[in-house]
Amino acid sequence: MPLQEDLRQLFLLDQQLRGMRSRLDSATTRHQRQLKKLEQSNRQKSELADQYKQAQVKVTGLEKQAAEIEQRITTLREQMNTVKNHKEYQALVVEVNTIKVEKGKSEDQALEHMTKAETLKNELDAITADVLAQEKLVVVAENEVKTCRAELGKQLDELTAKRDLAAQELPTDVRVTFERIAVLHDGDAMAHIILEDRKNMEYSCSGCYMQQPIERVSALMSRGSQITCCASCGRILYLEPELKEAISPTK
Ligand SMILES: [Zn+2]
Known part of the structure; x- marks a missing residue:
């Protein structure tokens, strides 16, 4: 075969090899990219889960506080029925009113944190669904790499041997x-x-x-x-x- 034809054969084998390798490379890259994405989503999920838990604890605390205040008001009202003079009665009225304001604040705060917890819960549900979908994509990408390796492994070896032989047949300087x-x-x-x-x-x-x-x-x-x-x-x-x-x- 003339040199030019030998070179052309080598070049064509080179191109085939690169095409094959790039299929495997891109499958591997896709798999790695999916894994990284999943890792990010999992991190986000665990952060949201923490925030949601904290918000729930806060709500429970505030609800308990409101219930305690309610209990104190009931107690004070009972005391009002047993007071002996107007001055004592007035003092109790002032106390009840002050406590009522406190109770209102507690309830407002509880509501605020409940809204926050609800938002966090929605975000958490969304990211959980995302993670599930991404886990499936990771499996798909992983299988693609495996299939690619299984299919190409032998072909790659054969083609590499053929390519190396074609290269050996050329004069060294060429x-x-x-x-x-x-x-x-x-x-x-x-x-x-x-x-x-x-x-x-x-x-x-x-x-x-x-x-x-x-x-x-x-x-x-x-x-x-x-x-x-x-x-x-x-x-x-x-x-x-x-x-x-x-x-x-x-x-
Ligand atoms: Zn040119």
């Missing part, structure tokens, strides 16, 4: 150049020629879309054993078999 350019372009060491305009013989690079001189395309047609790079992005250029066939002068 392989080194290929790997170096791949690193520069996120794995895309190569780019194919795009036919822009047949009549005006306009071609471009699929990596950077810069126009390519006809001489470069001709070199690719005739010199199959040499590396031809895009002068603009540096990727190794190749001709898709279909294009090569279409622009072949013998045709």
Whole structure:
């Protein structure tokens, strides 16, 4: 096989490998993201549960206080029936009125805290439902990772072996150049020629879309054993078999 074809094969295997790995990577990322979200919701849930508990304790305390005040008022009213003079009676009236104000305050506060507790309860119910839904999503994401691993594991190993073999078949300097350019372009060491305009013989690079001189395309047609790079992005250029066939002068 001419060098150009060997390189193209290696490039295609590389692309397949990256596609496979990215499927597994994105499944793993999704799983981790779901886990993190669940963790956040659980934290929020436990904070709300604490706040709700505190609000309930407060309400109970205030209700108890109001009941105690009520009891004192009853006692004072009974005393009023047994007083001996007007002065004592007046004093009791003043005391009862003062206590009534206190009772009103307690009741208002209890109501306020009850409203607060109710709001917290609603929020707690909502986050509890959220947590349940998220737990299900975590399981789905986890299964996806497992399925992906099971499906891809063997294929990945096989493809990696094939890819490594294809790389070994290349001359060392070519392989080194290929790997170096791949690193520069996120794995895309190569780019194919795009036919822009047949009549005006306009071609471009699929990596950077810069126009390519006809001489470069001709070199690719005739010199199959040499590396031809895009002068603009540096990727190794190749001709898709279909294009090569279409622009072949013998045709
Ligand atoms: Zn280019």
